[in-house]
Each structure stands twice: as C-alpha cells, then as structure tokens.
Amino acid sequence: MPLDHDIAARLSRPITIRSIEAIAIALPLAKPMKMAGVEIRTADNLLVRIESADGTVGWGESASAPNMTGDTVPAMVAAVRDHIAPMLIGKDARGRAAFTRKMAHALHGNTGARSAVETALADLVGRTLGVTFADxxxxxxxxxxxxxxxxxxxxxxxxxxxxxxxxxxxxxxxxxxxxxxxxxxxxxxxxxxxxxxxxxxxxxxxxxxxxxxxxxxxxxxxxxxxxxxxxxxxxxxxxxxxxxxxxxxxxxxxxxxxxxxxxxxxxxxxxxxxxxxxxxxxxxxxxxxxxxxxxxxxxxxxxxxxxxxxxxxxxxxxxxxxxxxxxxxxxxxxxxxxxxxxxxxxxxxxxxxxxxxxxxxxxxxxxxxxxxxxxxxxxx
Ligand SMILES: [Mg+2]
Structure with missing residues (x-):
C-alpha cells in the first residue's frame, strides 16, 4: 500500500540540525533532601535544546550526579558545547541512532551529556515526524x-x-x-x-x-x-x-x-x-x-x-x-x-x-x- 502523501513527504525530508544549546539550570527542590550524608537543595541539571532548520525544537535533560556518574553541570555543558554540538550541527537528525553510537566512541564517560543529547534528538525527530518517543x-x-x-x-x-x-x-x-x-x-x-x-x-x-x-x-x-x-x-x-x-x-x-x-x-x-x-x-x-x-x-x-x-x-x-x-x-x-x-x-x-x-x-x-x-x- 502506498504511504499517505503527507507521511511520505515528512519521512523523506531531512531534519537538518541548525543549533544545539547546552543550558545549565538550578531548579529549587520542594524541600531539602538528604542522601547518605549529602543534603541537596537545588537540582543542578543540564538542558539540551536542539533546533532544526524548520524551527522545530527537541529537548533533553540530565541531572548532574558528581558522586554517581561524575558528571557536574559545567562539565556536561562543555561536553555538549565543545565536543558534541560541532559533530552534529548541519547533520540530518534522522541519523540519531548512528550519532548516539558516534558520541559514545568520541566521548568516553560523559553519560549525562550524551543522554540529554540523545533524548533531545529523539524528541526533535518525533515532533517532526509525528511519532511518539516510545514508538x-x-x-x-x-x-x-x-x-x-x-x-x-x-x-x-x-x-x-x-x-x-x-x-x-x-x-x-x-x-x-x-x-x-x-x-x-x-x-x-x-x-x-x-x-x-x-x-x-x-x-x-x-x-x-x-x-x-x-x-x-x-x-x-x-x-x-x-x-x-x-x-x-x-x-x-x-x-x-x-x-x-x-x-x-x-x-x-x-x-x-x-x-x-x-x-x-x-x-x-x-x-x-x-x-x-x-x-x-x-x-x-x-x-x-x-x-x-x-x-x-x-x-x-x-x-x-x-x-x-x-x-x-x-x-x-x-x-x-x-x-x-x-x-x-x-x-x-x-x-x-x-x-x-x-x-x-x-x-x-x-x-x-x-x-x-x-x-x-x-x-x-x-x-x-x-x-x-x-x-x-x-x-x-
Ligand atoms: Mg538508588
């Protein structure tokens, strides 16, 4: 059966990555939380905002976790801004699975930064194609x-x-x-x-x-x-x-x-x-x-x-x-x-x-x- 014309058009069009922003945020917790001796009052997280040539935006987020992943917010920002963004800008986001693999080879560790970027790419592709994240x-x-x-x-x-x-x-x-x-x-x-x-x-x-x-x-x-x-x-x-x-x-x-x-x-x-x-x-x-x-x-x-x-x-x-x-x-x-x-x-x-x-x-x-x-x- 031939694909519906709109779907076929959407699938065949590249999703060109125009910009990738790494944003450091501090979100206030409703109440301080103590975990194994450490009290935290804000969630210090990375947001990744990826925009395609047609203005569609995909988002991803990762929490910093110095005592779990070793990821701090400034390190995650630098990983995205200085290492990952230059690899991806101008590329077709439909290649996200290949990019995920490439990021893992290019950047050992840095799991928080890579997760936020992969999530933002999937969100962007899903929004553009009209497909859910789960699908x-x-x-x-x-x-x-x-x-x-x-x-x-x-x-x-x-x-x-x-x-x-x-x-x-x-x-x-x-x-x-x-x-x-x-x-x-x-x-x-x-x-x-x-x-x-x-x-x-x-x-x-x-x-x-x-x-x-x-x-x-x-x-x-x-x-x-x-x-x-x-x-x-x-x-x-x-x-x-x-x-x-x-x-x-x-x-x-x-x-x-x-x-x-x-x-x-x-x-x-x-x-x-x-x-x-x-x-x-x-x-x-x-x-x-x-x-x-x-x-x-x-x-x-x-x-x-x-x-x-x-x-x-x-x-x-x-x-x-x-x-x-x-x-x-x-x-x-x-x-x-x-x-x-x-x-x-x-x-x-x-x-x-x-x-x-x-x-x-x-x-x-x-x-x-x-x-x-x-x-x-x-x-x-
Ligand atoms: Mg646990």
Whole structure:
C-alpha cells in the first residue's frame, strides 16, 4: 500500500540540525533532601535544546550526579558545547541512532551529556515526524507505570506522616533512604512504617553505598518483619565481593544502582548475586543504552527499577517514564522525580491517576517546555 502523501513527504525530508544549546539550570527542590550524608537543595541539571532548520525544537535533560556518574553541570555543558554540538550541527537528525553510537566512541564517560543529547534528538525527530518517543524506541509494552515515592526524613514519625499523605494521593510503593542514621534507628523506622501503612504497600530501602558489611547484615536481619522488597546498593560500588557474601545469607534481594554504568557492570552484579538493579538514563548514557541494559537484566533474571535522578523536571522524568513503558519489566518500581521540585519547566506535568502515571500523549516526549521558566532558572 502506498504511504499517505503527507507521511511520505515528512519521512523523506531531512531534519537538518541548525543549533544545539547546552543550558545549565538550578531548579529549587520542594524541600531539602538528604542522601547518605549529602543534603541537596537545588537540582543542578543540564538542558539540551536542539533546533532544526524548520524551527522545530527537541529537548533533553540530565541531572548532574558528581558522586554517581561524575558528571557536574559545567562539565556536561562543555561536553555538549565543545565536543558534541560541532559533530552534529548541519547533520540530518534522522541519523540519531548512528550519532548516539558516534558520541559514545568520541566521548568516553560523559553519560549525562550524551543522554540529554540523545533524548533531545529523539524528541526533535518525533515532533517532526509525528511519532511518539516510545514508538521511536520500538513501542510501549505497557501504557502506564506505578511510581514510587522516596522517604528520608529525620524521624520515623515524619516518614510515616509523609507516606500516609502520599498513600491518599495514590502512591503504594515507597523507598526508604537508609545508610544515614544509626542502623538500629533505621530498622525501627522500617518496622514502624510497615505497621503504620499495612501490608498492601510495597516498601524497599536504598542505602546509596552508605552501609559497611556488618551494618548491612544487621539491617537485613533486623527488617525481616517489615517485608522489605529489596535493599538497594548497600555497599560501596567496587565491593562486589562483599555484595556476593551478603547475598548468600540475605533474606531479601539486593539491588545495585551506583555500581551500574554499563552492560559489563550488569553482568558483574548478576554474577555477584544481585537480585535486581536500578537503571538511569544518565548512568547508561541515554535511552538506547538503558533499553539494552534492561534487556540484558531481564535475560539474567534480574528485577528492574527505572529511575530518574533526584531531581529531574517533567522533561527528564518523561524520558525515563517512556523507557519504563518499553522495558521487559519494571517490577522494582519507577522513580519519577519531578514531584520533588518546587517548580517545573514543562507541561503537561506528569500526573498520578489511580496510582499510575501515563506518558504525555503527542509526538516526541509530548511536552511543551516553558522557555521563560527555563530562562528564570538558568545559571550563567
Ligand atoms: Mg538508588
């Protein structure tokens, strides 16, 4: 059957990249967040804005993560401005898959910068061709996901009050941030959370490398009655021997997050006895690499958590959400992090309905970026 004339015309026309901008932004968090000893008040992120010759614009976002990817905002800006943009300006954005590969060869590491550029290219191509982000990457296998809420207050009473308020909004999956307080207090918090929230909610915990072996072992034994689904990244990233030892006796599956940056890391953690892992676009280097990681994880029988970094706006979170709808399984939940921001930069904001979040409809990421808001949060 011949293609519809409009579609054929759109597909055959080059999408010439006219400009690529790397924009440093600082988005205020709704409240400061503490993770393994570090308190953060703003989300310091990179935005990538790619405009084609016909004026269509595609956007991508990556959070900085000095202690996870090594990416700082100035380094991501320089990577895009000085190394990636000169490779792509004047090229046809329909070559985005080849560019993604070329970027990975030309620029070792720099996974945050590369992820934001790949996302912006896909958004641009999707908008131009009238195709959704999910369809560009092979098509969704689920139309919505159950997001999780991160809890990490100074006291158990505050954690419980916050989680109860969130259950009323429809959240039923909570991640406790641990590895910060004395371990006995963290065990008591987990037990109190389970008692207060009842058996229907899913609880998991994330130590962000904050335990040593003995504290991790004490935590795992102590929270048995709390029904914790998994403990994420209990030990330092390089301590795979400790992970293997811990996994042999742990009553709870162990996850990896900070330790996962490549397919080789996924293999190594599967071999060390991890039960699952957290995939982030900024760690793997973009949507395509994250999908490849998810396929390998599923093949190795690992559970999968898809996560944006605290905090990405609805832009970065929508990219994660779309990929979460494509992976074989997202059984360890999905972290969408625009909810921790005081203000967003894209519309429509991702919303929870009946306990689930659906990707915005429309071509590309389906979002309109508010360029005035971007200007307000831009860091010069
Ligand atoms: Mg984590």
């Amino acid at each position: 560009l990457y092979g098509g969704a296998v689920r139309d919505s996901v159950e997001p999780m809420w991160l809890v990490g207050n100074p006291t158990a009473a505050e954690d419980i009050a916050e989680a109860k308020a969130k259950t009323r909004e429809g959240y039923a999956f909570f991640k406790l941030k641990v590895g910060v307080k004395p371990v006995e207090q963290e065990i008591e918090t987990a037990l109190a959370m389970r008692q207060a929230l009842g058996p229907a909610v899913t609880l998991c915990a994330d130590a962000n490398c904050g335990f040593d072996y003995s504290r991790a072992a004490r935590y795992l034994a102590g929270v048995d009655a709390a029904g914790i689904a998994f403990l994420e990244q209990p030990l330092a990233t390089e301590n795979l021997a400790g992970l293997a030892r811990l996994a042999r006796t742990s009553p709870i599956p162990l996850g990896a997050d900070e330790g996962i940056h490549s397919l080789a890391d996924i293999e190594a953690h599967a071999n060390a006895g991890a039960g699952g892992l957290s995939l982030k676009l900024i760690k793997l280097g973009g949507p395509a690499a994250t999908l490849a990681g998810a396929m390998l994880a599923a093949h190795r029988g690992l559970s999968i958590n898809l996560a944006a970094k605290v905090s990405e706006s609805s832009l970065g979170s929508a990219a994660t959400l779309n990929i979460a709808c494509l992976v074989p399984s997202a059984d360890w939940g999905v972290s969408l992090t625009q909810v921790y921001l005081a203000e967003d930069i894209a519309k429509p904001a991702l919303r929870l309905e009946n306990g689930r979040v659906t990707p915005p409809a429309g071509p590309g990421l389906g979002l309109e970026v508010d360029e005035k808001a971007v200007a307000r949060f831009t860091v010069k």
